[in-house]
Amino acid sequence: MSSELAKSQISSTIVDSIEDLKGTHHGFRRAHARGFVYEAVFTPNGAAAPFTTAPHLQGEPVRATVRFSHTDANPHAADSDRAVRGFATKFHLTDGTNTDLVMVSVERFVAATPEEFVEFIKAAKADTDAQDPSVPHIKSFVGAHPTVGPALVAAKTIAIPVSYATTQYWAIHAFLWRDADGVVRPVRYSWVPEAGIVDASDSESWTPHHLTEELRDRLPVSFVLRVQFGEPGDPTHDSTVAWPADRRTVDVGRIEITKESPDQEHWQSQVFDPTSLVDGIEPSDDPVLAARSTIYAVSYDRRSHQR
Numbered sequence: 001m002s003s004e005l006a007k008s009q010i011s012s013t014i015v016d017s018i019e020d021l022k023g024t025h026h027g028f029r030r031a032h033a034r035g036f037v038y039e040a041v042f043t044p045n046g047a048a049a050p051f052t053t054a055p056h057l058q059g060e061p062v063r064a065t066v067r068f069s070h071t072d073a074n075p076h077a078a079d080s081d082r083a084v085r086g087f088a089t090k091f092h093l094t095d096g097t098n099t100d101l102v103m104v105s106v107e108r109f110v111a112a113t114p115e116e117f118v119e120f121i122k123a124a125k126a127d128t129d130a131q132d133p134s135v136p137h138i139k140s141f142v143g144a145h146p147t148v149g150p151a152l153v154a155a156k157t158i159a160i161p162v163s164y165a166t167t168q169y170w171a172i173h174a175f176l177w178r179d180a181d182g183v184v185r186p187v188r189y190s191w192v193p194e195a196g197i198v199d200a201s202d203s204e205s206w207t208p209h210h211l212t213e214e215l216r217d218r219l220p221v222s223f224v225l226r227v228q229f230g231e232p233g234d235p236t237h238d239s240t241v242a243w244p245a246d247r248r249t250v251d252v253g254r255i256e257i258t259k260e261s262p263d264q265e266h267w268q269s270q271v272f273d274p275t276s277l278v279d280g281i282e283p284s285d286d287p288v289l290a291a292r293s294t295i296y297a298v299s300y301d302r303r304s305h306q307r
């Protein structure tokens with residue numbers, strides 16, 4: 001079997017398994033179903049320029065489109081939930097092309113490979129269906145893949161932010177930056193909120209769309225793009241494992257999210273693809289990163305045909 005065919009088959013299997021667990025919500029993304037889109041400007045500060053030739057990380061400000069989202073596949077999931085949030089950015093480059101940066105409010109992923117992710121979703125489904133809760137399938141999944149334990153605990157115990165603008169986001173995977181001399185360095189990205197990290201003490205009285213309403217009143221909001229540099233031996237292929245906290249970080253720019261997009265429908269129909277990259281940035285050897293483009297294309301195909 002060709003590797004493209006294998007990729008397409010596992011991608012369909014993954015989206016089928018998400019639908020099996022969460023239901024099929026016609027016309028919506030199969031994950032991060034409910035989101036809202038904003039206009040933004042990203043201004044690089046020049047600190048990335050010695051390390052990557054990527055055009056949006058040099059000196060000139062670029063326009064961007066941002067989508068904040070609730071992680072669930074159910075578009076009616078409520079903002080009061082203890083849930084991971086998404087922050088997807090499309091940078092609009094001056095030559096008319098785009099490049100995407102997709103982040104979430106946790107630092108690690110719950111599976112090291114697409115196959116492991118299928119196992120994870122199946123275990124979650126088996127636990128949901130279980131007649132006998134004394135045999136938790138997720139526990140056996142973690143037993144078989146111990147590196148996912150911290151990521152699962154982080155996702156389950158995640159704080160609820162008072163605002164989309166008061167939480168930190170991570171791109172999770174490593175990427176490779178290539179400089180003008182062809183030297184390649186592994187990096188990991190984060191958006192750090194300029195408003196500080198502020199968690200909600202009580203979200204019980206919130207409306208289902210509270211975080212979108214809160215942001216409407218709060219705009220403009222801003223984040224710093226922080227890059228962590230890996231050192232030899234730091235894994236780039238496994239997004240269940242974080243790099244040591246003492247690795248060098250460099251702040252390379254600032255995004256200001258200015259207003260709600262007047263064209264929600266257009267942007268909701270687009271895909272934010274973490275492997276839509278530009279010269280100067282390359283994907284790492286993380287198999288989950290390699291699979292995401294095809295998985296998102298399956299989701300796009302289903303939602304755009306109202307399936």
Ligand code: HEM
Pocket residue numbers: 014015028029030031032035067068069085086087088102103104109113114117170171172173239270271272288291292295296299300303
């Ligand atoms: C096997 C692993 C993964 C699967 C199966 C998966 C699945 C999906 C699917 C089906 C979508 C909807 C795509 C669309 O219709 O446009 C989506 C969106 C998204 N995913 Fe993933 N994903 C995975 C890994 C990750 C990781 C590691 C991150 C961490 C950054 C992430 C963050 C997001 C975000 C933020 C969105 C919403 C993007 C937007 O606003 O359009 N995903 N994911």
